[in-house]
Amino acid sequence: MTKFPEWMVRIAGTKEGYAGIEPALVEQLRASGIIWQDGDELYIKPDDAYVLNTHPEHAVCDFCNATPCTWRARCTDFQIDAARNGLPSQESLSDWACCETCGQLIANDERHKLLQRCVRIATERFQKKYPGVPARAIRTNIELLQQKFWRHYQRIVRLAN
Numbered sequence: 001m002t003k004f005p006e007w008m009v010r011i012a013g014t015k016e017g018y019a020g021i022e023p024a025l026v027e028q029l030r031a032s033g034i035i036w037q038d039g040d041e042l043y044i045k046p047d048d049a050y051v052l053n054t055h056p057e058h059a060v061c062d063f064c065n066a067t068p069c070t071w072r073a074r075c076t077d078f079q080i081d082a083a084r085n086g087l088p089s090q091e092s093l094s095d096w097a098c099c100e101t102c103g104q105l106i107a108n109d110e111r112h113k114l115l116q117r118c119v120r121i122a123t124e125r126f127q128k129k130y131p132g133v134p135a136r137a138i139r140t141n142i143e144l145l146q147q148k149f150w151r152h153y154q155r156i157v158r159l160a161n
């Protein structure tokens with residue numbers, strides 16, 4: 001049985017649906033009843049898989065993982081990567097949540113600054129957790145992801161308070 005990464009939860013009632021969550025928020029999401037454990041796996045209700053729509057206060061920036069989120073980048077669905085090593089393929093569904101800084105960079109179309117910021121933050125984060133992950137691999141992944149994001153991006157709007 002494949003052990004899925006801690007940042008993925010199953011979407012209840014679907015066979016292969018997964019949602020990404022921020023590991024640091026697991027306890028908070030559990031306490032709120034938004035996610036729950038059944039057997040070895042964590043589940044989320046289909047509606048809440050788009051936490052930005054149902055519980056924006058729990059949303060994490062889809063670019064840099066910061067909280068709180070103050071912007072919504074409207075985006076069409078796209079495939080992030082293909083299935084591999086027993087992991088399901090990942091899709092980007094619906095809009096992306098953005099913190100204030102990333103949202104401003106997107107609003108100003110500062111694509112290079114956004115990329116630099118996300119690469120810096122992700123490199124620190126991943127290398128702390130998985131020492132030995134090459135910085136270059138992290139950069140390449142984020143570059144590809146953001147290229148796809150920009151192709152499917154529509155416009156950015158402020159989250160309503």
Ligand SMILES: [Zn+2]
Nearest residue numbers: 061064099102
């Ligand atoms: Zn951000």
